[in-house]
Amino acid sequence: MAAEKKHAAYICKGCELGNRLDAASLVKIATKEGKMQLVREHDFLCSADGVAMIQNDIDNEGVTHIAICACSRRAKTEAFNFPTVAMSRGNLREGVIWIRPDTDEARETTQEMAEDYVRMACAEVKAMTVPSGNQNTGTSKTLLVVGGGMSGMTSALEASKTGYKVVLVEKTGALGGWAAKLWKRVPNREPFKAPMDNGVADLVAQIEADSNIKVYLNSTIAKTAGAPGRFKVDIAMESGPTVTEDIGAIIQATGFNLYDMNKLSHLGAGQANVVDQGGLEALAKAANGGIIKRADGKEVKSVVFVQCAGQRDASKTHLEYCSGHCCATSVKQAMYFKDANPDVDTMVIYTDLRMPGNNEDFYRSAQNKGVIFTKGVVSGVEASGDGCSVKFKDLILNDDTAASADLVVLATGMVPNSGVNIDAVAAAPAEAEPAEEGAEAAAPVAEVKPISILNLDYRQGPDMPQFKHGFNDSHFICFPYETRRTAIYAAGPLRRPMDIAQTQEDATGAAMKAIQAMENAGLGKAAHPRSGDLSFPTVRLEGCTQCKRCTVECPFGAIDEDEKRFPLFNESRCRRCGTCMGACPVRVISFENYSVNTVGAQLKAVDIPDEFSEKPRVLILACENDAYPALDMAGMNRNAYDPYVRVIPVRCLGSVNTIWITDALNSGYDGVMLMGCKHGEQYQCHFVKGSELGRYRMSKVYDTLKGMNLEEERLMDLEVAITDIDTLPQKINDYAAKIVEMGPSPFKGL
Amino acid sequence: MSDMNQQMAERYRNNFLKEIEEQAEMGDWVKMCMQCGVCSGSCPTNFHAGWDHPPQELFMMIRAGKRDEVLESNSMWMCVSCYNCYVRCPRKVPITHIMHGIAEYAYRIGRAPKNQPTQFLSKTFWDNATKTGRVNEVKLTQSLYFKNGIMDGIKQAMAMQDVALGLVKAKRLNPMEALGGGHKCKDIKGIHAMLDKARELENKRKGRTA
Numbered sequence A: 001m002a003a004e005k006k007h008a009a010y011i012c013k014g015c016e017l018g019n020r021l022d023a024a025s026l027v028k029i030a031t032k033e034g035k036m037q038l039v040r041e042h043d044f045l046c047s048a049d050g051v052a053m054i055q056n057d058i059d060n061e062g063v064t065h066i067a068i069c070a071c072s073r074r075a076k077t078e079a080f081n082f083p084t085v086a087m088s089r090g091n092l093r094e095g096v097i098w099i100r101p102d103t104d105e106a107r108e109t110t111q112e113m114a115e116d117y118v119r120m121a122c123a124e125v126k127a128m129t130v131p132s133g134n135q136n137t138g139t140s141k142t143l144l145v146v147g148g149g150m151s152g153m154t155s156a157l158e159a160s161k162t163g164y165k166v167v168l169v170e171k172t173g174a175l176g177g178w179a180a181k182l183w184k185r186v187p188n189r190e191p192f193k194a195p196m197d198n199g200v201a202d203l204v205a206q207i208e209a210d211s212n213i214k215v216y217l218n219s220t221i222a223k224t225a226g227a228p229g230r231f232k233v234d235i236a237m238e239s240g241p242t243v244t245e246d247i248g249a250i251i252q253a254t255g256f257n258l259y260d261m262n263k264l265s266h267l268g269a270g271q272a273n274v275v276d277q278g279g280l281e282a283l284a285k286a287a288n289g290g291i292i293k294r295a296d297g298k299e300v301k302s303v304v305f306v307q308c309a310g311q312r313d314a315s316k317t318h319l320e321y322c323s324g325h326c327c328a329t330s331v332k333q334a335m336y337f338k339d340a341n342p343d344v345d346t347m348v349i350y351t352d353l354r355m356p357g358n359n360e361d362f363y364r365s366a367q368n369k370g371v372i373f374t375k376g377v378v379s380g381v382e383a384s385g386d387g388c389s390v391k392f393k394d395l396i397l398n399d400d401t402a403a404s405a406d407l408v409v410l411a412t413g414m415v416p417n418s419g420v421n422i423d424a425v426a427a428a429p430a431e432a433e434p435a436e437e438g439a440e441a442a443a444p445v446a447e448v449k450p451i452s453i454l455n456l457d458y459r460q461g462p463d464m465p466q467f468k469h470g471f472n473d474s475h476f477i478c479f480p481y482e483t484r485r486t487a488i489y490a491a492g493p494l495r496r497p498m499d500i501a502q503t504q505e506d507a508t509g510a511a512m513k514a515i516q517a518m519e520n521a522g523l524g525k526a527a528h529p530r531s532g533d534l535s536f537p538t539v540r541l542e543g544c545t546q547c548k549r550c551t552v553e554c555p556f557g558a559i560d561e562d563e564k565r566f567p568l569f570n571e572s573r574c575r576r577c578g579t580c581m582g583a584c585p586v587r588v589i590s591f592e593n594y595s596v597n598t599v600g601a602q603l604k605a606v607d608i609p610d611e612f613s614e615k616p617r618v619l620i621l622a623c624e625n626d627a628y629p630a631l632d633m634a635g636m637n638r639n640a641y642d643p644y645v646r647v648i649p650v651r652c653l654g655s656v657n658t659i660w661i662t663d664a665l666n667s668g669y670d671g672v673m674l675m676g677c678k679h680g681e682q683y684q685c686h687f688v689k690g691s692e693l694g695r696y697r698m699s700k701v702y703d704t705l706k707g708m709n710l711e712e713e714r715l716m717d718l719e720v721a722i723t724d725i726d727t728l729p730q731k732i733n734d735y736a737a738k739i740v741e742m743g744p745s746p747f748k749g750l
Numbered sequence B: 001m002s003d004m005n006q007q008m009a010e011r012y013r014n015n016f017l018k019e020i021e022e023q024a025e026m027g028d029w030v031k032m033c034m035q036c037g038v039c040s041g042s043c044p045t046n047f048h049a050g051w052d053h054p055p056q057e058l059f060m061m062i063r064a065g066k067r068d069e070v071l072e073s074n075s076m077w078m079c080v081s082c083y084n085c086y087v088r089c090p091r092k093v094p095i096t097h098i099m100h101g102i103a104e105y106a107y108r109i110g111r112a113p114k115n116q117p118t119q120f121l122s123k124t125f126w127d128n129a130t131k132t133g134r135v136n137e138v139k140l141t142q143s144l145y146f147k148n149g150i151m152d153g154i155k156q157a158m159a160m161q162d163v164a165l166g167l168v169k170a171k172r173l174n175p176m177e178a179l180g181g182g183h184k185c186k187d188i189k190g191i192h193a194m195l196d197k198a199r200e201l202e203n204k205r206k207g208r209t210a
């Protein structure tokens, strides 16, 4: 195993590098200071010839570690793909010549910059080993789908069509979920004019005929143990034994419930002639296409739909959000009446009618059928005579008025069935089990019954973490399907409010992601965002103090505890963010190609001029997902920035260990700049919590600075988005100017 | 006349929208308005000052059953038929036509505002033109100018003197027409028969008895 190491560095002279830089001196530095046994220059390193030269060194010269000093690590990844050796990249193109003006005055500092990046690349690669891939893999390729509604059935069928086995678990006695309760659905195809069949029977028939899909009805998940590719899932059947299935990945498609109408007594809830949209579907089903009758058997001659009932509530008493589907649903339900009898008075009272996409045609069709749309806010629904009186303010005519109706339908919102809110549980550990009935009424709005759905055997709790309002949504623009539990995906209205059409699209996407995750897990590779990464964290248990920081901070719940209370890494659950490594106070966690040493060696390799040279040094630790690409793109746009900064990409701000900061300041850097993604509610962090945890950790460093008698400003935390291509150079320059103003660090030359 | 109003009110009870849909030209489009307000935003007339209600509000009032306010409104009489709204309405609602449709209906059942200038002009023009089959400009001008009494009429006539003289010179206005019946078309009877037939056809189409 421990074969002889041989280090090689390659200096590229293509892309103007040869003209702008003194390559001979870079070669000298790689040899003398970088201590590379083999150093070569090439006029065009990424050409077939250059690549063949490197490959030949690997094959015939016994090279095991290569430092490629050329373009950014984000460029030419296909050419520079040498999976059998450890590799570092010195960014001389985007990081040096492209961000420096081509002038005589700039030549010296540009060259110094390039020399440092060569030193850093050499130092880094020496501290690396080739990632060998996670050995602790499982190869189950069976997908578990929890929930047999529209989303669950769609995911199951899509996965099956792709050739994967599926286990579908449904807690009730029949497939179909909410959709099965609908008399008809909003149309999803031309001409978008009339409600159409809910489509459930067809999907159920397809599933029953599909030998790839095994269905468990009347069943729940008793326990989910293991990791992607090797989950062991216990399925508890209502009558019968608990069976265990080997599962590769999981889709949770547990849908939603309607917001509890009884909380809306001001809108008439509780009165016999007031129903929610679910209630109306039941009446329509009973009518079976005929005249819709109320519960008391009376034919409905007039009906009023109250939109946004208990939704978009600024007072936060009820749901704060819009559930998206309810406008179209009310339009559909109004058509139930008009289609059976055009003389029924149907009025929809709305504040904003939200009919995205082709629903606009559906809306127009309803108007054509004579449904009356009134822009207004309903203030109350009272029983009156044999029906109801709906009091509302007409917002167009600025009129306080009322409409009478035989039946009132409240468009209440969607509440996700997302299981236990593990963050709330963690925040209130002392709280006793909530009492059954009483406590529920007082519970905050979107909270669902604390019954776990997945029963994950994870240290961090039995269900997926939730985002806003109890939904399992992730970052809906950048990585919509990802949750914080690797290879467990949320699909459908569990993720965010959505209608059937969106749900089916969503479920298809989730199936695709789940398949990808199973396959990656089987190969020992990471899932999004470091998809395909073979490295994984290892811990030197001899040094571990059992402080539990890593197990608590891992945003993905990858780390459990073993019997001796040491951290137990589940590599397949890990996303390779490095947060554990950044968190560890005794620094015993590392990756083969990314560790406290690989970064530490780089920052120490930089040449620090003395305090009289007037050449300060600023270390930038830049998130590889947003900040580093932004810097590269600044280079592509030739946006120049200060030549005294040295940039080291990090996997995430969360992976930044405070030792790097103190090491840098101790060794004479004049300032340290951290570049990471936005955190908090509108987070942009690819690891969701990484930048938040990293920042929290860094806030503690300021005390250390004080202890070192250093100004707070020597450490700067900058929030960077990938789009900050034009503004970032200015921010770097401003900081560098501030550092100059502050004067050199007292630690210089010590 | 007002029993016609009474009759219609009885017939449609609480459903003014239906009344407009069936009785006013293009009234069946009223329900298609989605209240975007593009029509009001497009209207070049200064309706803020002059109109009781902008077009889309009028449509909403019809749906809300505000029968009296709509029929007595001056709004539809203020429309100058520029068709700006008509071409812009995203719902393709023929607004201009509806305006005239409602105006005509209000007039027909005796609910149109009295002495509304547009209405007076329309009526005067119609009577003038249909009487002889040709418009008698002098008489038409006279009846318009002297609508508010003799003094006002003289004042207006004086103000327009130059224009009138120009028209006379260009042979577009013949002062002699003030006397006698003025010029006529050759077949007055024929014209009247034609108009009667047109009325009959329209009534038939709208299912009304003459």
Ligand code: SF4
Pocket: A537, A553, A554, A555, A556, A557, A558, A559, A569, A573, A574, A575, A576, A577, A578, A579, A580, A581
């Ligand atoms: S913190 Fe990140 S790197 Fe560490 S175990 Fe968790 S997912 Fe993996």
Ligand code: SF4
Pocket: B032, B033, B034, B035, B036, B037, B038, B039, B040, B055, B056, B085, B088, B089, B090, B091, B092, B093, B095
């Ligand atoms: S432009 Fe058309 S749809 Fe919009 S308010 Fe006017 S009539 Fe209604």
Ligand code: SF4
Pocket: B039, B042, B043, B044, B045, B055, B078, B079, B080, B081, B082, B083, B084, B085, B086, B095, B096, B099
């Ligand atoms: S047609 Fe009439 S209502 Fe329409 S913009 Fe012109 S004046 Fe206004």
